[in-house]
Amino acid sequence: MSFRAPVPEYEFLLNHIVGFGQVAATEKFAEASGDLTSAILNEAGKLCDEVMAPLQRAGDMQPAELVSGVLRSSPGYAEGWAAIAEGGWIGMSAPEAHGGMGLPMALTSCVNEMMSGACLSLQLAPLMSQGQIEALAHHASDALKDLYLPKLISGEWAGTMNLTEAQAGSDVGALASKAEPNGDGTFAISGQKIFISWGDNDFCSNICHLVLARLPDGVPGTKGISLFLVPKFLPDENGDAGVANALKVVSLEHKMGLHGSPTCVMQYDGATGWLVGHEHGGMAAMFTMMNNARLGVGGQGIGAGEGAYQQALDYALERKQGRSESGTIVDHADVRRMLMTMKADLFAARAIMLSCAVSIDMQAATGEADWAARAAFLTPIAKSFGTDTGISVADTGVQVHGGMGFIEETGAAQFLRDVRVTAIYEGTNGIQAMDLVARKMMDGGDMANRLMDEIEEQAERARTTHPNMAESVWQACESLREATDWLVAQDAMNDRFAGAVPYLRAFARVLGGHFHLTAAMADLGGPREKLARFYITRLLPEHAGLLAHAQAGAAGAYALTLEELTG
Amino acid sequence: MSFRAPVPEYEFLLNHIVGFGQVAATEKFAEASGDLTSAILNEAGKLCDEVMAPLQRAGDMQPAELVSGVLRSSPGYAEGWAAIAEGGWIGMSAPEAHGGMGLPMALTSCVNEMMSGACLSLQLAPLMSQGQIEALAHHASDALKDLYLPKLISGEWAGTMNLTEAQAGSDVGALASKAEPNGDGTFAISGQKIFISWGDNDFCSNICHLVLARLPDGVPGTKGISLFLVPKFLPDENGDAGVANALKVVSLEHKMGLHGSPTCVMQYDGATGWLVGHEHGGMAAMFTMMNNARLGVGGQGIGAGEGAYQQALDYALERKQGRSESGTIVDHADVRRMLMTMKADLFAARAIMLSCAVSIDMQAATGEADWAARAAFLTPIAKSFGTDTGISVADTGVQVHGGMGFIEETGAAQFLRDVRVTAIYEGTNGIQAMDLVARKMMDGGDMANRLMDEIEEQAERARTTHPNMAESVWQACESLREATDWLVAQDAMNDRFAGAVPYLRAFARVLGGHFHLTAAMADLGGPREKLARFYITRLLPEHAGLLAHAQAGAAGAYALTLEELTG
Incomplete structure (x- = not known):
């Protein structure tokens, strides 16, 4: 089996979970109807499955090389780039005036994510171009835009x-x-x-x-x-x-x-x-590029995680072992636990990413500061949780393979080796977390609280159909609110920073609970309700330990002298 | 900076935490006095620092090869093996009658662990010999023993x-x-x-x-x-x-x-x-070898984690960045959080490993079934938590390095790539967890409860000096006891298996809290008390989420059909 772009998953999330309907209802994105969305995702899916996925191993086995100062890319990458460019995927969200498609970031995020699942190392190339297009579109002179944007969008230049x-x-x-x-x-x-x-x-x-x-x-x-x-x-x-x-x-x-x-x-x-x-004014211009890229890198993590999940599932379905019903390891409880965890976390990370993308689109369409603040708040969470999820899913994928996971030929290890960098580049996940608890809380926690209001309101609505799950999400959100109040009350930034990473992860866990609960309501008795129950019962409880860590302050983290750390 | 075997850490653990004094007080291990222990650990440390650590990169850069059917090992490995053999380290715990030193497994575990930190790929060779020596000593005929053991112990054969x-x-x-x-x-x-x-x-x-x-x-x-x-x-x-x-x-x-x-x-x-x-009767004989090897593999994880920790700390102490006091990243709160987490988890994992080794030694010295049961119970925990800790510490080590962590020349990535297999071989960590909740609980949870009694008794003693920490450990242990009761009450093994991995990890977390609390009492006002506070305040709370997962049962893990898992 090879990679299959998870198109139905994107459609479900866009239509039922992250409010993409609002985006399509704006004048700016009026053309992003359900039919077009579906056509776009399926077309991109075909590119991923048929053109990009077959390049994944070649890139690993035959890395790009510098030969006498000239770069030689991996076999097939030139053709892969050409196919991406011809499909118009580089400039999906770029201005139509310069040859782009002007489509919402929510759709571009889906396409970027699936391309990452098919071949992360190649997908990074168009992602870099997209960031540059965004920066030039916002900050460059008209002369530079007219000269560079069409060529960057067409893929003639990178x-x-x-x-x-x-x-x-x-x-x-x-x-x-x-x-x-x-x-x-x-x-x-x-x-x-x-x-x-x-x-x-x-x-x-x-x-x-x-x-x-x-x-x-x-x-x-x-x-x-x-x-x-x-x-x-x-x-x-x-x-x-x-x-x-x-x-x-x-x-x-x-x-x-x-x-x-x-x-x-x-x-x-x-x-x-x-x-x-x-x-x-370089930093401001660069941040335009980096915010875009941060969301994109979150999507890289999720995509690589999706690829790793699919491969692990395929292996589990085929690997004969033991005396279970099917005779394969997919019947083993611990393998099911791993696969369900992977799937549930990918759903949560993807919902967060697309919710962030929808905020960016709404900001672009309405110019409202509230949407901008929401996008800004969700970006570090989408980046960190998307990449951490990609890494943990790829790591679990290795484990599902048993001994074969450590053998390079299976490709399971490559997913892990490839995706590991996503927690580092475009601002390490530590930097993202510090951004969340400092810059993104300069409003005194206002945006955080508005998100938590959304979560609790939704939990209240869910009480009639899913009382237990709703209560779990509501309670988790209350704990998150307490921790948020504590963080905001800390004037010494280091007291926030020492717990920033666990706080960010707890926020993501609670958001994940919220989106899973929304999915349960949209799919009564269906598989998404079952996956939501798995997540809310087994994975959401992680928030408690994380929030204890988040509120422990800096002093204890600095308690050992440098000599004591060494000794 | 290069690897420094953490000899003072072993001495503290042996003397103050895991009750090695009991072992040295037995007739069988009477020669394992404090002076001899110290001399042995320091001598082995020298081998690790000076001979083995310099081989670590060579093994990665120039892998062993098969040339026309003949194996060529990595440069320097032959000399490394010779030095290990000459030091008598292969047969440290082997019978003296056949040329071994007859020393306790607790000491061998320290030496094996430090060798793993210095050069994991080479250390695996003597570890394999040790397992074979153990199996032959217990199960082979006298003729086989007389012929093979001296040569395996001397390192002439492997x-x-x-x-x-x-x-x-x-x-x-x-x-x-x-x-x-x-x-x-x-x-x-x-x-x-x-x-x-x-x-x-x-x-x-x-x-x-x-x-x-x-x-x-x-x-x-x-x-x-x-x-x-x-x-x-x-x-x-x-x-x-x-x-x-x-x-x-x-x-x-x-x-x-x-x-x-x-x-x-x-x-x-x-x-x-x-x-x-x-x-x-092959399985019984093989299990002799595998139990030994399982503990040893746990030590491999810890050793590799120690190496990764030292390298990350060295990097943090040298890497200039930002405007902090020292001008290096070690002053950043998030870097401190990472380093303290690494150090605190390594302490916990090492204490569990050595506590298991002490049980093995006491079983060997006294023949008492209680010690055998304790060793059997702790072995899967030592293996899984030791290797999971090694992997998470190495992963965090990559993160501490930022972008340099992804560059092979720094060696941070190698620790992660090398140690990853330890969660897989000698029985995957999933298999270890299933062993814990099934075979090791065939006593109706008796051994688990005896360990929890020990933990709570110690927490009671700690209430006078460390009331908050003691209460946290005691409460966590109570939660663990509830979960244990729940598990033991499940007749359908799959209900245990579906939560086995989180249960094992929660048990390790609580044991870690216990050993840290013991360390705090032994080092009032000192660095180990401060490290204990970090662990108990920030890492121990993880148990709550894990135990919720552990008690969720199998049905939810199998809720999705195979088609729904795929879709």
């Missing part, structure tokens, strides 16, 4: 993001790359960037780098950083790739996984770049 | 265990390998075995395989299986390795990790073997 430097990882403000005005409106960019995903490829005629660098008058820290567009080849008078720019790939990283995706060290030696957004 | 076949993994009883009597007291062994760790090497003059096979009159299932000793080279009249036996390594597996340890497919074509134990 985009990357260049933030990290060796001494500036999570602390972006420490970066040392320089930008000097050339006097003609362009800038000379110099510096070295690391961890640049798809920093080069051999299937696009140009690679466009969005590079963070500091102008001569830029202050230290994040406030002195500007964003520049720096193409591999300078556009000629026709707007085609012209002469080579002063930049190069220095080396590729040797990674735990995601071998098909080249991770580059990039060197800029006075390369010509164009300012995107305002001088010293 | 041992392996051959259980698994392609169609017989966790279900050992399904094996198809045959043994035919040769008429001279030997047997002709035929069949194919898979996943044979260190099935061959190029640094011992003979490799001795313990092979499970079925005699012509063996009934189907586990009751018809016998155990045979099948050497690579038949001993000549002087007992030296003579002519080649009819067996060979067919191929090596390409694995996620542990590359330095060759995992072999072995082919037996009428190879000459000698019966070990009774005809059709």
Whole structure:
């Protein structure tokens, strides 16, 4: 068996759980009707199943290579990219004025997720382009937009993001790359960037780098950083790739996984770049790209988890062992526990991701600050819980395989090795959690409480059909509210930070309970009600331990001296 | 920085937490005084730090290979093995009559654990020999013992265990390998075995395989299986390795990790073997070997976790980032949370392992059935929690490294890739949990309740100095007791099995709380008290969610049809 894009799951979630109907009811997204949605998801599903999934192993076995400075991508990746581009999937949510489809992020999130399940290392390439398209659409001059967006959207060119430097990882403000005005409106960019995903490829005629660098008058820290567009080849008078720019790939990283995706060290030696957004306004522009990318990375985790789940299930259905009814391990209680846990967690993570995407779409369609705040609050949860779920599901997938899970040929280990990075890049999950308890709670917990109001109102409605499940979700939400009040009351940020990761996970657990409960109500007596009962009875209770941890404060975490930590 | 064997930690645990004094007070282990213990641990520590740790990366970068049917081990492994053998570490707990040191398993467990932290893939080789020595010492004829034990103990020869076949993994009883009597007291062994760790090497003059096979009159299932000793080279009249036996390594597996340890497919074509134990008594003999090995594998997890912890801590102490006091990430609250969690869990897992080892030693010294029951009960917990902790600690170690964690050169990823198999081999952790709730509870929960009595009595004693911590441990133990009563009352085994894994983990969590509380009492105002507070406040509360899961029964786990699981 091979990958099957979970199209019915997306349709159920969009139609019954995350309120996609609201999006389709707006003028901006009026064309996103049920019929179109279904056609789009099925078409993308075909691409995933037939074109992308067969590339998954090749990327791992024959990683991208740098041969005499020239990048050679994994076998079949060029054709895979071409198919993605031809389908219009890169520019699904991009402005129609520049050749995009202008579709809601909720749909793009489904397509990105399924592509991640089929072939994560290749999917990362269009995801990078999408982030760049978003940043340019919001912040670039019309001239830059007119020149670059059509080519990025068509897939003729590809985009990357260049933030990290060796001494500036999570602390972006420490970066040392320089930008000097050339006097003609362009800038000379110099510096070295690391961890640049798809920093080069051999299937696009140009690679466009969005590079963070500091102008001569830029202050230290994040406030002195500007964003520049720096193409591999300078556009000629026709707007085609012209002469080579002063930049190069220095080396590729040797990674735990995601071998098909080249991770580059990039060197800029006075390369010509164009300012995107305002001088010293680089972080704001970059955040446009990163918020999009964070949701996308959450979807990568879920997609990889879906692939791992399908493979584990297929294995369990075929692996003969013991004297059970079917004679296969799928009849064993512990294997069922693992498969149900995987499926229930994937549902929860996917609902959170799509609920976040719907908020982004509603914000785009209505301009309302409430939707913006909701999207901003849900983004770190969607990123962290999506990727943590992807990792735990892939890890469980290895376990379902028993000894075969450790053997590379089965592919179960690859899912785990590949997806592991998603908890790290685009802001580690620790950074996401700190963002949640600090920036996203600068409103005194207002947005958090509004979400909890939604959850409790829904639980009240569910009491007639599902009294026990409704009570469990309601109680869990009350515990979450207490913890939220506690966090918001902490003036010392470190007291919030020390419990940020368990708090974020508890929030996700409760949101998952909420969406599962919603599913139970929408599918009375059906499989989704049964899956909801599994989740709410067995997985939701995890919130209690997490919330105890979340409210324990910083002092205990720093109780040991550095010497005592070592000894 | 490189690996430092955590000798002071072992000494603290032995002297203050797990009651090693009782062992040293027995006649059998009278020589295991404090001075000798300290000398042994320090000497082994030196071997780990200076000889084994430098081999860790080489094993990963240059895996063992099969070249024209001849096994080539990783660079330096031959010298590493020689050093282990010369130190007498293989036969630490082996009978003195055959050249062993006759030392307690508690000490051997410390040494095995530290060797695993230094170089897991090499340490697996002596661990396999130790299991074979144990099985032969208990079940082989005197002639076999006299011939094989001295050479296995000296490291001149090495041992392996051959259980698994392609169609017989966790279900050992399904094996198809045959043994035919040769008429001279030997047997002709035929069949194919898979996943044979260190099935061959190029640094011992003979490799001795313990092979499970079925005699012509063996009934189907586990009751018809016998155990045979099948050497690579038949001993000549002087007992030296003579002519080649009819067996060979067919191929090596390409694995996620542990590359330095060759995992072999072995082919037996009428190879000459000698019966070990009774005809059709192979499982009993194999279990001697496996119980030993299960505890050892738990130690592998802990050791690898220790290595990962040390590396993550070193990285956190050096990695400059942000504007904290030291300027390094070790000052960040979330990094502290991760490091403290790693350290607290390692302490808990190590205490459980050593408590189990002490029970084994007391059983050996006194012959009392109570100690045997205690050891049998703790073995699956030590194996599962030790390996799960190793995996979670190594995973957290990757996270502490941020982007560098995904880059192979740092070695953080290797710890995770290597240790992952420990949750699978020697009985998957699911199998361990099923063993705990079924076989180990055939006494109606008696042994479980005796352990819980110990925990609560200790908590009562702790109330004067640590009222809050004592209350938390006592309450958690009460919840565990309720769940235990519930499990024991389930006649349908599947109702136990569906919650077995969360139940085992909850038991380990509570035991961990118990040992941490004991440490707090032994180190008033000291770092171990602070670590205990971290564990009991932040990690112990996990038990609540686990116990809810443990008592949920089988029906909900099977609620979805196979079609619904797929859809």
